Amino acid sequence: MMNKITGHYSQSYDDELNEAVDRLLTMGALVEQQLRDAIKAFIKGDRDLALEVIQTDRTVNTQEIGIEEHCLEIIARRQPAARDLRLIVGVLKSINDVERIGDQAEHIAKQLLDEDCQRPTEAQLEDIEMMGDKVLQMLQQSLSAFKEMDAALALAVLKQDKLVDHDYGRILRHNLTYMLEDTRQITRGLHLIWVARALERIGDHAQNICEFSIFIAKGQNVSHLSEEEVEAVVDKGRK
Structure with a gap:
């Protein structure tokens, strides 16, 4: 249950403001499952599940359009100000990031369906699975932070992105090395790099959702601030 908006x-x-947030969270839950399925399909080599991931993208796109129309109607009819306006802007921006996470999940699924895709080794799949678990956790917690308008949780998620970036760099270096040593590894290596890149981008989009949560809760845009500066914004006003 989200922290309901009341007192207007x-x-x-x-009800209209709560519906905007509820619909974002519903879309987020669908995309979270889409990402979970995309990672599972790639790890298990499940082509049928990969096709389901791709088919889900149309539903995600439809939800994005519906939420956007709902938010624009609120702006036109209610002329929100202050925190209400920040909330609506945060929802509008977040649905764009959620939709792009769905696009990246679709991209992961398509790597498996490529006829040239060679099955990775167990060690390579473990690397992808480990990175995928971290990204899924980031997405889950970013949606929770938005749901509760919890700036402290949002900050904690922002700090996790360094771990995801580290995983991406490691997978990139390892596969480039394999490709240079053995040209037969090029196709496999490229698919793994593309999957890891998609996961890294998802982490970035989860970061954006967290920044919008802090914007709503604290009234300050933190998208271009350093980690220390964001911490200062989040800590401001705490007792």
Whole structure:
């Protein structure tokens, strides 16, 4: 249950704002499952599941359009200000990132369906699975931070991105080395790099959602601030 928005001049306005957040979270849950399925399909070599991931993308796109229309209607009818306006802007920006996470999940699934895709080794799949688990956790927690408007949780998720970047760099270096040593590894290596790159991008989009959560909660855009500066914004006003 999200931290419900209350206290406006009409119950219907409260309901409209809550619906915007609820619909974002519903879309986020669908994309989270889409990503989970994409990683599982690639790890297990499950082509049928990969096709399901791709088919889900149309539903995600439809949800994005519906939420955007709902938010624009709120702006036109209610003329929100202050925190309400930040909330609507945060939802509008976040649905774009959630939709792009769905696109990256689709990209992962398509790597498996490529006829030239060679099955990775067990060690290579373990690397992808480990990175995927971290990214899934980031996505889950970023949506939780938005749900609760929890700036402290959002900050904690932002700090996790360094681990994802480290995994991506390691997978990239290892596969480039294999490809240079044995040209037969080029196709396999490229698919693994593309999957790792998709996961790294998903981590970035989860970061963006967290930054919007902090923007809503604290009233300050932190997208271009250093980690220390973001910490100062989050800590401001704490007792």
